Amino acid sequence: MSIWGPGSFENDDALDWMAELADSDDDNPIIDALNTVIDQADESPEAPDCAVALAAVEVVAAWMGEPTEDCPEEVEVWVEGRPAPPATMISQARYVAEAISEKSELKKLWKNSDDFELWQTSVNDLLGRLLY
Incomplete structure (x- = not known):
């Protein structure tokens, strides 16, 4: 059964990506997800890439100490004890x-x-949590 909802972690693409992140010791999955959309930004980034990128952005927000209310435990575990994410x-x-x-x-x-x-409210909330 497919999962699809307005939250950043409410879709199959994001959940599959989170499993990849959970198995990673570094931030390469986040960098890759962000760069995939950055590379397509002049066009119209594809939906699966956007779903993964929004999950990655949520991880960055959680890493900054601004997790979403329904932040998955895997994300909380991954960010725990890490120094702040780079400003870039x-x-x-x-x-x-x-x-x-x-x-x-x-x-x-x-x-x-x-x-x-x-x-749109979910994305706007995420943007509000990314303020430095």
């Missing part, structure tokens, strides 16, 4: 979330659903 990563995370919110395939999909406002 925080800037990239914010850029990625803004790009997804403004022009992406994921936004188009949500715009055609009854839950668009919930999705």
